[in-house]
Amino acid sequence: VRMSDLSKTTGLPVATIKYYLREGLLHPGHPTAPNQADYDDTHVRRLRLVRVMMDVGGLSVADARAVVVALEDNRLPLHRLLGVAHHALGPPADQESPPEDLHRARREIGDYIDDLGWHVSRGAPGRHALAEALVALRRLGRDVDAHVFDPYAKVADQLAAHELAKIPEGLSRAEAVERVIVGTVVFEAALVALRRLAQENRSALAATKRHR
Amino acid sequence: VRMSDLSKTTGLPVATIKYYLREGLLHPGHPTAPNQADYDDTHVRRLRLVRVMMDVGGLSVADARAVVVALEDNRLPLHRLLGVAHHALGPPADQESPPEDLHRARREIGDYIDDLGWHVSRGAPGRHALAEALVALRRLGRDVDAHVFDPYAKVADQLAAHELAKIPEGLSRAEAVERVIVGTVVFEAALVALRRLAQENRSALAATKRHR
Numbered sequence: 001v002r003m004s005d006l007s008k009t010t011g012l013p014v015a016t017i018k019y020y021l022r023e024g025l026l027h028p029g030h031p032t033a034p035n036q037a038d039y040d041d042t043h044v045r046r047l048r049l050v051r052v053m054m055d056v057g058g059l060s061v062a063d064a065r066a067v068v069v070a071l072e073d074n075r076l077p078l079h080r081l082l083g084v085a086h087h088a089l090g091p092p093a094d095q096e097s098p099p100e101d102l103h104r105a106r107r108e109i110g111d112y113i114d115d116l117g118w119h120v121s122r123g124a125p126g127r128h129a130l131a132e133a134l135v136a137l138r139r140l141g142r143d144v145d146a147h148v149f150d151p152y153a154k155v156a157d158q159l160a161a162h163e164l165a166k167i168p169e170g171l172s173r174a175e176a177v178e179r180v181i182v183g184t185v186v187f188e189a190a191l192v193a194l195r196r197l198a199q200e201n202r203s204a205l206a207a208t209k210r211h212r
Numbered sequence: 213v214r215m216s217d218l219s220k221t222t223g224l225p226v227a228t229i230k231y232y233l234r235e236g237l238l239h240p241g242h243p244t245a246p247n248q249a250d251y252d253d254t255h256v257r258r259l260r261l262v263r264v265m266m267d268v269g270g271l272s273v274a275d276a277r278a279v280v281v282a283l284e285d286n287r288l289p290l291h292r293l294l295g296v297a298h299h300a301l302g303p304p305a306d307q308e309s310p311p312e313d314l315h316r317a318r319r320e321i322g323d324y325i326d327d328l329g330w331h332v333s334r335g336a337p338g339r340h341a342l343a344e345a346l347v348a349l350r351r352l353g354r355d356v357d358a359h360v361f362d363p364y365a366k367v368a369d370q371l372a373a374h375e376l377a378k379i380p381e382g383l384s385r386a387e388a389v390e391r392v393i394v395g396t397v398v399f400e401a402a403l404v405a406l407r408r409l410a411q412e413n414r415s416a417l418a419a420t421k422r423h424r
Contacts, residue, residue: 078419119416120413120416124408127409133402133405134402151370156410157414159363159364160414164418193337193345196298196396197330197336199298200298201369203294203295205331
């Protein structure tokens with residue numbers, strides 16, 4: 001189909017599709033005439049993935065491009081591809097030279113992850129986010145070590161096992177990437193919301209008991 | 213002590229302290245002379261709480277003021293005060309007239325929370341956030357109902373029970389508010405980070421198994 005049809009099918013303006021082409025997020029169509037090309041289902045699916053990455057995942061163009069490059073590199077094992085998508089979700093590890101307490105917390109979190117027996121790459125953004133949470137607690141006067149996270153690590157592992165078991169067999173690489181983005185971001189939002197609702201419920205129960 | 217000493221103790225510029233006074237976030241000092249007042253420990257503690265609310269909790273001045281008003285209203289039971297602090301963390305429920313699918317999802321989430329047997333106020337922000345997660349999944353083509361959140365609700369309840377049991381007895385109202393803000397925000401960040409790390413670990417394990 002022509003670009004105008006691709007625009008209708010996907011609901012994306014032609015200007016946006018052209019932008020994705022220029023940025024390398026969308027592979028070129030098959031040329032049919034000068035300045036004209038034919039687009040197919042692979043383009044429709046790719047545009048959907050790009051939108052999921054940017055709208056749901058909040059990825060920048062540069063991060064989305066890194067995922068697309070990994071996606072198109074068929075020598076890259078699926079597991080590594082999903083790692084690229086996962087890490088692109090961030091949060092970015094800033095600070096070349098972190099303050100001393102954050103630097104120390106990162107080492108402690110590294111040891112903690114080793115103690116858990118988890119295989120996690122050194123560049124995983126979650127490491128830094130967890131170290132920052134530890135530092136935040138300490139700066140607020142709580143005398144804690146990484147084991148304060150034990151109950152959270154336990155349920156996180158339960159959830160991850162459940163989530164992995166739910167992934168259908170035979171997904172394409174692009175479908176698997178989309179699933180990682182959606183699963184990570186949307187269920188994360190749901191988990192956060194449910195934790196707050198559960199806190200409110202447990203707090204209400206405790207208040208009722210006290211007043212009896 | 214004078215305002216300049218209060219500034220030194222808390223590390224906050226005098227201009228910031230004056231701003232908090234004007235905005236009703238900080239109670240006035242005891243007047244000692246025209247244009248001069250004496251501040252005490254209650255002011256130091258309040259400023260700490262205000263900073264936690266704004267820096268850690270990301271509360272706006274208006275939301276922080278609502279918590280302060282609830283804090284100072286001693287007729288308000290502690291449980292209700294903590295609810296105010298909790299809800300101020302948001303996310304805000306936008307959209308007076310939500311799109312039809314979101315409207316329907318909100319009703320479904322309401323029924324779901326009832327089925328869980330959770331006592332949660334109608335205005336709890338988590339309700340809307342959860343409905344939005346459900347709608348996001350459906351708009352992405354997943355044919356799901358609210359029970360897709362079952363495993364998350366289960367661990368959320370486990371965590372909430374654990375968290376409530378860890379709150380020390382005899383906290384002041386202000387300390388309890390601070391604890392709710394820090395506990396909700398910092399451990400939420402930790403939980404999100406740990407889930408991503410656990411996903412990476414489980415994914416690596418599965419890849420290793422496949423290659424054996």
